[in-house]
Amino acid sequence: MTAAGLSNKYKDLDISIELVESDQIGTVGVGEATLPHIRFFNQALGIDERDFMRATRATFKLGIEFCDWGALGDSYIHPFGDYGEPINGVDFHHFWLRLLQNGHNFRLDDYSFPILAAESGKFQIPGSDNTKIGSNFGYAYQFDSTLYAKFLRSYCEDNGVVRTEGKVVDAALYPETGFVKSIELENGTQIEADLFIDCSGFRGVLIEQQLKTGYDDWSQWLPCNRAVAVPCEAAGPSLPYTRATARPAGWQWRIPLQHRTGNGHVYWNEFISDDEATHQLMSTLEGPALADPKQLYFKTGKRRKLWNKNVVAIGLSGGFLEPLESTSIHLIQEGITALIELFPDANFEGSDAVEYNRRMDLNFDRVRDFLLLHYVATQRDDSEMWRYFRNMTLPESLQEKIEAWNARGYLLRYEQGVFLPPSWVAVMAGQNLIPSAYDRRANTLSYEDVLRKTEKIRHDSHAAVANTPDHGAYLDQYGAKAAFEPLTVPSAPAQF
Ligand SMILES: Cc1cc2nc3c(=O)[nH]c(=O)nc-3n(C[C@H](O)[C@H](O)[C@H](O)COP(=O)(O)OP(=O)(O)OC[C@H]3O[C@@H](n4cnc5c(N)ncnc54)[C@H](O)[C@@H]3O)c2cc1C
Numbered sequence: 001m002t003a004a005g006l007s008n009k010y011k012d013l014d015i016s017i018e019l020v021e022s023d024q025i026g027t028v029g030v031g032e033a034t035l036p037h038i039r040f041f042n043q044a045l046g047i048d049e050r051d052f053m054r055a056t057r058a059t060f061k062l063g064i065e066f067c068d069w070g071a072l073g074d075s076y077i078h079p080f081g082d083y084g085e086p087i088n089g090v091d092f093h094h095f096w097l098r099l100l101q102n103g104h105n106f107r108l109d110d111y112s113f114p115i116l117a118a119e120s121g122k123f124q125i126p127g128s129d130n131t132k133i134g135s136n137f138g139y140a141y142q143f144d145s146t147l148y149a150k151f152l153r154s155y156c157e158d159n160g161v162v163r164t165e166g167k168v169v170d171a172a173l174y175p176e177t178g179f180v181k182s183i184e185l186e187n188g189t190q191i192e193a194d195l196f197i198d199c200s201g202f203r204g205v206l207i208e209q210q211l212k213t214g215y216d217d218w219s220q221w222l223p224c225n226r227a228v229a230v231p232c233e234a235a236g237p238s239l240p241y242t243r244a245t246a247r248p249a250g251w252q253w254r255i256p257l258q259h260r261t262g263n264g265h266v267y268w269n270e271f272i273s274d275d276e277a278t279h280q281l282m283s284t285l286e287g288p289a290l291a292d293p294k295q296l297y298f299k300t301g302k303r304r305k306l307w308n309k310n311v312v313a314i315g316l317s318g319g320f321l322e323p324l325e326s327t328s329i330h331l332i333q334e335g336i337t338a339l340i341e342l343f344p345d346a347n348f349e350g351s352d353a354v355e356y357n358r359r360m361d362l363n364f365d366r367v368r369d370f371l372l373l374h375y376v377a378t379q380r381d382d383s384e385m386w387r388y389f390r391n392m393t394l395p396e397s398l399q400e401k402i403e404a405w406n407a408r409g410y411l412l413r414y415e416q417g418v419f420l421p422p423s424w425v426a427v428m429a430g431q432n433l434i435p436s437a438y439d440r441r442a443n444t445l446s447y448e449d450v451l452r453k454t455e456k457i458r459h460d461s462h463a464a465v466a467n468t469p470d471h472g473a474y475l476d477q478y479g480a481k482a483a484f485e486p487l488t489v490p491s492a493p494a495q496f
Pocket of ligand 1 (some may be wrong): 018020022023025032034167168169183199200201202205264298316317323326329330332343447
């Protein structure tokens with residue numbers, strides 16, 4: 001993504017890009033659910049959506065269904081879109097709260113087209129009139145990220161990026177500045193450059209192994225530190241949403257692609273063994289496993305400086321905050337955008353790195369708070385892990401946000417950060433955090449008017465879903481369906 005983004009912007013300028021990667025090491029091989037912003041990344045690159053979807057076997061994604069988070073047996077969808085629409089300039093959820101306080105029990109979800117469409121397994125690209133219900137929502141993809149990397153590789157090469165196969169084994173630093181002068185490959189080749197972008201994954205080959213930048217460890221807030229992932233045969237039609245189901249010592253993902261379903265169990269090893277976590281995952285698969293489970297280890301947090309000297313860490317080399325809200329690929333995109341805007345010249349003005357780090361720090365902080373919200377806005381106390389979260393001191397930024405919501409449904413707005421107010425409403429209301437009051441301006445309308453207006457939105461949302469095609473049929477009709485042989489179970493599947 002980084003080479004693709006930079007080569008798109010700089011192909012006509014005097015900047016040459018060399019991409020060094022090692023087939024022997026390979027990529028992390030997980031990362032299947034995305035956020036809507038990836039569409040704008042692809043569009044900026046001039047990539048055709050249908051080509052991209054066929055190449056990566058992508059499905060459409062309307063949001064994430066969270067099961068068992070607020071309480072065992074509960075579920076809600078965090079959609080890519082608003083609830084209802086503001087009435088007289090007041091956010092819709094305040095009117096819903098007024099209804100609730102008057103004894104109605106309408107689901108907030110009933111005022112959200114993407115939620116209703118997801119629940120019915122339906123999808124259609126939003127129309128051009130984004131004021132209309134059925135057109136005013138966002139969508140993302142569920143895809144095979146390894147195929148996306150391959151797809152972008154040919155894009156990069158077409159744009160003049162030189163791809164060098166090889167393993168980086170060492171680097172030379174300028175003694176006076178500590179900047180990286182060159183990297184050395186296993187075969188002895190030295191590659192010099194002005195700027196090095198470290199996309200080497202958890203290893204952090206330059207940012208950490210060479211520059212010893214240090215890591216802000218956020219395990220006290222996001223303690224899950226392991227994952228086991230496995231694809232399986234899909235049962236039934238592919239759904240336009242991801243599922244995240246809370247477990248006693250972590251949570252489990254289910255991501256439907258065109259040709260298979262991706263599954264994983266993210267967990268805290270303090271409270272469950274690797275074998276038990278794998279067993280829990282394998283015993284809940286919807287179809288036969290298509291590969292052996294893959295074990296992954298991580299520590300949540302971020303590099304102390306994502307841009308240090310002449311090295312910029314993008315991707316897992318810069319940090320990882322667990323995949324609960326599909327934010328990693330998005331943070332890559334944020335890193336690329338910020339780097340393009342602050343692209344240095346040979347003098348390396350210190351201010352570029354300072355601003356880059358400030359922006360990226362904020363992005364990481366915001367994501368951390370939003371992820372943590374899922375763990376703390378809960379009534380669950382049925383395992384050690386859930387009890388841990390009940391006794392936690394929250395980051396001030398999150399504490400303030402929750403207090404403002406609880407008081408009267410107010411959402412503190414961030415200067416930067418990917419998740420906008422509707423996402424916060426989705427998780428807080430979805431996990432039974434119901435404010436004790438609402439914005440008083442919601443009382444300026446008579447109660448009958450509130451009922452009439454909200455009822456119309458509810459009715460129009462359901463009607464729009466009734467006119468929306470099934471997701472699977474739409475993939476075909478849209479021309480996004482890949483031609484492929486169905487995957488089959490390997491001859492000797494692993495036993496669990
Ligand atoms: C359990 C889990 C689930 C995830 N789920 C999601 C998700 O649903 N959505 C999402 O957005 N993100 C998700 N992510 C994150 C996502 O997988 C990554 O952000 C994404 O794959 C990018 O990874 P990367 O390129 O930084 O690292 P990698 O994929 O590890 O790639 C590193 C690259 O560097 C190369 N390399 C490494 N060392 C060397 C060396 N010494 N010499 C030469 N080359 C080298 C490798 O060959 C490889 O090409 C998940 C991550 C994990 C761990």
